[in-house]
Amino acid sequence: MINTDNNTKAKRPARISWIIKPQDMSLTEWQRALRRQVAQEENMECSEPDAEHLPGEYNVTNIAKSQTYKVVYRGEDCSWNYCSCMDFKTSHLGTCKHIERVKIWIEDNHLPLHTELPPYSSVYLSYTDGRQVKIRVGSYCRKEFMALAERYFDEDGVMLPNLLDEFDVMFIDAKKIDPSFRFYQDAIDYIIEQRERKFREEIIKGYTDEKLDTLLATKLFPYQKEGVKFAFRCGRSIIADEMGLGKTVQAIATAEMLRDSSLAENVMVVCPTSLKYQWQREIERFVPGATTIVVEGTPDKRKQQYESSETYKIVSYNCVAKDVKLLEKLHADVLIMDEVQRLKNWKTQISMAARKIQSDYAVILSGTPLENRLEELYTVMEFADSFLLSPFWQFKADCILTDGGGKVIGYQNLNKIGEKVSGRLIRRTKKQVALQMPRRM
Structure with missing residues (x-):
């Protein structure tokens, strides 16, 4: 195994801006150059696990994060290049900082480039x-x-x-x-x-209005039933109805529909601290007999609570940030995230921690009209579908207007974005569903 550190004394070229595209570069060239720049600056270690039997396969470790990624590199722009990181999977560039680091490592150490393809056949994504x-x-x-x-x-x-x-x-x-x-x-x-x-599409056919009314100890309005079916069909969805239209009851009904269909057993609710006990009361009100627990207290107590047998576990965003290493090892069948618009900044500790929660299904709740805040929409959509709007650099170029300094001054192509997210996001206003709601006395 060959190993090396990231110490290189070669003179660096002028830094490339992350905000303003150089005039002599295309959009794609700019994005690739940014990833190579990061590869030159971050502390990463490269190694070949088995050059004899696995030529062209490498491990790249980010020292600061203690994370290792699998890289396959068989030459510039080879369609078989691969990295296990999300940036490679969503950027559509065919490269990432880890692949760029391998290229630099091979160049600096004068290592052979394995361009030959393996003899076995394979099915890949x-x-x-x-x-x-x-x-x-x-x-x-x-x-x-x-x-x-x-x-x-x-x-x-x-x-x-x-x-x-x-x-x-x-x-x-x-x-x-x-x-x-x-x-x-x-x-x-x-x-x-x-x-x-x-399979879920077939299951939905058996859920008549009457059967949907048996899920909870309350009857749903027609638009709420529509929201539940939408979320069930998607598997991972965003319900962004206007405040007051009952997003909470739709999320609980979706979880119960998944449990009723034997597709799920346990549910994790992540919400602001101020709403923990409100969620517990609502669950116990709508699902009599449901076992619930609010995760709080000391680290040891929280660990026991995460591992307990209650069907619904309710945890605050602040606890999620504190317990990120523990949550990485846990798995929720259904994840409900309330007021997710609070995670609009992708780089906050809470937002990054929330992304570590693994789940089969997710119901993301937002009370704001995300279609008018495209940066927030992109961030929130990643919780439901990381691939739908990606890559971000292309999304930004197509839809977000900026001035010469990179400041956002407007949006475009909103109808196109609306059509694209319609399979994952549902939003109704009070005006749209007024006839389905009870009249005030």
């Missing part, structure tokens, strides 16, 4: 232009794998719809052809995500 499941046919048993690919992939190697239902059969057939065949985990996760959405 491409992030170049949105997420696409694709196949790469290697040299082993090439004829057999080409025939297999024709059944499940188009001429560009992109997954056909039938693979969603026949994934298990395809995987078994591929392993029979060559045991070294690889079906990468992110591709499997993506297929499972699509299959589960189809």
